[in-house]
Amino acid sequence: MPSAATWRKITTIILVHIAFVALWWGAVIIGDIPAYILPTPLQALQTLGEENYNWGTHFIATSQEIFGGYILAVIVGVAFAVMFTWSRRTDETLMPLLVTLNMIPKVAMAPLFIVWLRFGVTTNIVITFTICFFPILLNTARGMREVEPDLLDLVRSLKGSQWQILTKIQFPGALPYIFSGMKVATILAVAGAIVGEFIQSDRGLGWFMLVTQEALNTDAMVMALLLVTLIGVVLYGIVILLERIFVVQDARVE
Amino acid sequence: MTAAPFISLKNVRKIYRTRDTEFEAIKDVSLNVMNGELVSLVGPSGCGKSTLLKILAGLHPHDGGEVQIGNDEIPFDPSQDIGMVFQQPLLLKWRRIVENILLPAEILGRPMKESRERAIDLLNMVGLDGFGDNYPYELSGGMQQRAAIARALIHDPKLILMDEPFGALDALTREKMNLELLDIWQSSRKTIIFVTHGIQEAVFLGTHVAVMSTAPAEIADYFDVDIPHPRDLNTKTDEKFGTYTRRIYQLLGM
Ligand SMILES: Nc1ncnc2c1ncn2[C@@H]1O[C@H](COP(=O)(O)OP(=O)(O)OP(=O)(O)O)[C@@H](O)[C@H]1O
Ligand SMILES: [Mg+2]
Numbered sequence: 001m002p003s004a005a006t007w008r009k010i011t012t013i014i015l016v017h018i019a020f021v022a023l024w025w026g027a028v029i030i031g032d033i034p035a036y037i038l039p040t041p042l043q044a045l046q047t048l049g050e051e052n053y054n055w056g057t058h059f060i061a062t063s064q065e066i067f068g069g070y071i072l073a074v075i076v077g078v079a080f081a082v083m084f085t086w087s088r089r090t091d092e093t094l095m096p097l098l099v100t101l102n103m104i105p106k107v108a109m110a111p112l113f114i115v116w117l118r119f120g121v122t123t124n125i126v127i128t129f130t131i132c133f134f135p136i137l138l139n140t141a142r143g144m145r146e147v148e149p150d151l152l153d154l155v156r157s158l159k160g161s162q163w164q165i166l167t168k169i170q171f172p173g174a175l176p177y178i179f180s181g182m183k184v185a186t187i188l189a190v191a192g193a194i195v196g197e198f199i200q201s202d203r204g205l206g207w208f209m210l211v212t213q214e215a216l217n218t219d220a221m222v223m224a225l226l227l228v229t230l231i232g233v234v235l236y237g238i239v240i241l242l243e244r245i246f247v248v249q250d251a252r253v254e
Numbered sequence: 255m256t257a258a259p260f261i262s263l264k265n266v267r268k269i270y271r272t273r274d275t276e277f278e279a280i281k282d283v284s285l286n287v288m289n290g291e292l293v294s295l296v297g298p299s300g301c302g303k304s305t306l307l308k309i310l311a312g313l314h315p316h317d318g319g320e321v322q323i324g325n326d327e328i329p330f331d332p333s334q335d336i337g338m339v340f341q342q343p344l345l346l347k348w349r350r351i352v353e354n355i356l357l358p359a360e361i362l363g364r365p366m367k368e369s370r371e372r373a374i375d376l377l378n379m380v381g382l383d384g385f386g387d388n389y390p391y392e393l394s395g396g397m398q399q400r401a402a403i404a405r406a407l408i409h410d411p412k413l414i415l416m417d418e419p420f421g422a423l424d425a426l427t428r429e430k431m432n433l434e435l436l437d438i439w440q441s442s443r444k445t446i447i448f449v450t451h452g453i454q455e456a457v458f459l460g461t462h463v464a465v466m467s468t469a470p471a472e473i474a475d476y477f478d479v480d481i482p483h484p485r486d487l488n489t490k491t492d493e494k495f496g497t498y499t500r501r502i503y504q505l506l507g508m
Contacts, residue, residue, distance in 0.1 A: 150340045157311040158409070159333035160361040168360070172348050248348045250391035 039219035047220045053208070058224070061121055061204040063231050065193035068121075069128025070235065073189075074182060076129070077136030085144040085170060086162070098137070106131045106192070110199040124196035124204070131192035132185040136178070143177025144170045179243040186239060190232040258325035259286035260445050261310070261413070267318035268305055279305045281470035282319075287462075289328050289412075292439050292446045294456035296502060297466030297474075303449045306466075307415045310447065311336050323413065330412060334362060337406030337444075339419040343398035345390040351401050352377070352386035358409045369408060376404040379438060396427040403435070407442065414446045421451065428452075429487075432459060436485060453506075457498045458489060465505050475505050 002010075021041050027033070028040045035043055048055060084091040110127055117123045147170055155165055197206030205224045212220040268280035279302040287293050295303050308314040309321060312332045324330025337358070345354045352373050359369035377386050380400040382393075390398055399419060406414055420428045432455060439446055450456050456463050457479055465475040481494055489495055 148342070148344055150342065151344045153308065153311070153313050154338050154340075154344065154358075155361060156313055157336045157338055158358050158361045164361055168357070169346070172346070175348070248389055248391075250347055250389060 036216050036218045039222055043219045044222040044226065047217075047223045050220070053212075053220060054203075055227075057203055058205045058208045059227055059231075061201075062193055062197070062206065062228060064121055065124040065128055065196065065204065066189045066231055066235060068125040069192060070132055070185060070189040072125065072129045073132035073136055073185060077133050077181070078140050078178060080137050081140035081144060081174070082166070082171070084141050086166065091141075095141075098134070102134045102138075107195050107199070110196060114200050119200055119202070121201075121204070123200060124193055127196040128189050128192035131188045135184045135188065136181040139177045139181025139184075140174055143174030146177070147173055176247050179239065179247060182239050183236070183243075186232060186236045189235065190228060194228060257288065258327070260289040260291075260323065260325060260328060260330075261285070261287040261447075262322040263319065264322075265319035266306075266309065266316050266321060268302065268309060268314065269317045270305075278470040280309075280316075282472050283466075284319075285464060285473060285476065287445060287447070289325075289445055290443045291461045292448060292459055294460030294463045295447060295449045295466065296451070296453060296456045296463065296506075297471065298468050298506060299451070301466045301468050302471040303466060304417055306471075307338075307417055307447065307449060310413070311338060311415055328412065334409060335412040337409070337411040337414045339399075339402050339406045339414070339416045341418040341421045343390070343395070343402040345398055345401060345405075347390055350387050350389060351382065351393070354390065354401060355386075355405045355408050357405060362409055364409060372410075373404070373408060376407055379407075379441070380404045381434065396423055396431065399423065399431065400434075403438065407438075407444075412445060414444050416446060416448045418449055418451065420455070428455070433486070435459065436483065440484060453499050453502045454490065456502065457495060458485065463498070463502065465502055475501070477501070 024038075025040050025042075028038055047053060084095065106127065109130065110123075113123045113126055117126060151169060152165065155169060160168075193204070194206035197204040198210060201207040205228050209221050209224045212218075212224070263283055263285040266280060266283045267278070270277045270279055283306060285293075295306070297303055305314065309316050310323070323332070324335075345351070346357070349357075352370070355373045355376060356366070356369055359366070359373075374386065377383050380403055382397060382400050382404070385393060385397065385401075390401070393401065399422075403419070406416075420431050423431060435448075436459060448456075448459055450459075460479050461483075462476065462478055464473055466472070467474040477498070479498055481489055481492060
């Protein structure tokens with residue numbers, strides 16, 4: 001049962017969002033702002049009724065890119081970090097290369113990805129993956145290394161195996177760091193998918209924004225932006241929820 | 255005929271080698287410890303006390319001399335018979351206290367049902383009954399250190415190595431823990447090597463005291479503490495107690 005403090009927190013979250021929408025609405029009306037500059041929240045919502053906007057298709061495409069690239073990055077990023085922790089040799093050999101690769105502006109690789117992978121959702125999944133991969137890998141690797149030497153001595157004095165050290169000490173110890181990397185990556189995932197769509201696509205909310213911009217349908221653009229944000233918030237919410245389930249309160253990295 | 259010692263160190267030497275330097279931490283340490291003794295190890299900071307414990311725990315190789323633990327009557331299994339306690343409790347944040355105490359039993363693959371029962375007994379013994387299901391952060395520093403002691407006992411080792419276990423506690427808690435350690439030692443009759451910077455603590459707890467010189471270390475003095483157990487706070491006002499502490503202070507040049 002959530003405590004009174006939790007309820008107060010939830011109420012605050014809802015209220016501040018309502019206040020934001022009210023402020024937006026009020027500003028448009030009081031400032032007499034024309035709809036093609038900034039529509040009211042209601043005007044933006046009304047565009048959802050427009051059937052030839054194909055909201056469903058775009059929403060699904062962008063969701064696939066964000067979630068697909070993100071989940072892939074979590075799996076591969078954590079797996080690489082485990083590998084680096086397992087073998088010092090691999091770490092010493094590959095880490096310097098990865099640090100360099102991380103310097104590549106990931107969006108700038110999009111044109112190459114199009115050449116390699118063609119046009120479409122898959123390419124945007126790969127772009128999203130590339131952006132999310134590094135923070136997850138680096139955070140996880142750092143978390144796995146952050147073990148008290150004395151604790152390792154304790155396990156080694158019992159002749160504990162490397163596998164036991166990994167599964168009982170290092171991996172659970174790294175979980176807070178994994179989640180901290182995952183939280184950073186949620187924002188990157190959303191940005192990655194949208195920028196990917198800007199560069200190449202024939203669907204998705206980012207692509208749709210470019211199309212409606214040409215017709216100056218600002219209300220639809222704003223609605224698309226709201227939907228992108230919604231996907232991001234849902235992703236972030238899932239991560240926070242998983243963190244609450246898997247990480248003991250005291251260990252969470254805020 | 256005198257009984258064989260449980261621990262026998264003969265001219266043990268330890269050199270730490272880094273890429274271009276050699277540092278002789280322990281020059282020549284010889285020491286015999288009988289089964290069931292509680293030997294306090296004191297010496298200036300950096301003289302090699304922790305190093306000696308690590309050699310005993312089989313974590314560091316030594317570079318000369320002989321290390322022999324166990325004898326014909328009391329065999330010693332280096333993977334099963336060592337319990338370690340450090341200055342920090344080093345509990346796993348994500349495990350409840352009971353699960354923390356069970357860690358060595360898990361690593362050694364001991365049957366869990368019996369170990370769990372034993373863990374409950376140990377919780378009572380160290381005065382933590384009812385705290386088994388708490389997380390470490392819900393316990394005070396002293397309570398966490400009690401849990402660490404219980405963890406060192408869970409697999410019923412023959413030798414307990416303690417490296418300044420009460421060094422991070424406040425003076426009052428520390429005195430209390432001293433008395434409790436004596437109780438635990440008397441009821442379990444384990445061999446304990448107890449490293450400390452507290453000269454009073456060394457004499458109060460030890461059946462014997464070993465004083466090490468600055469690195470490269472040798473045993474500068476080794477003596478019986480001829481004050482019968484069970485000891486209590488009155489021991490500290492005993493005339494002999496003062497004689498022993500003065501003997502150590504003088505040796506350390508104070
Ligand atoms: N892994 C290591 N590599 C190189 N030198 C080391 C290593 N561990 C310890 N030393 C050196 O060996 C000496 C003894 O260290 P040790 O930790 O055993 O001292 P100590 O008596 O436990 O000190 P303290 O009372 O401060 O804990 C120190 O000078 C230390 O710098
Ligand atoms: Mg030390």
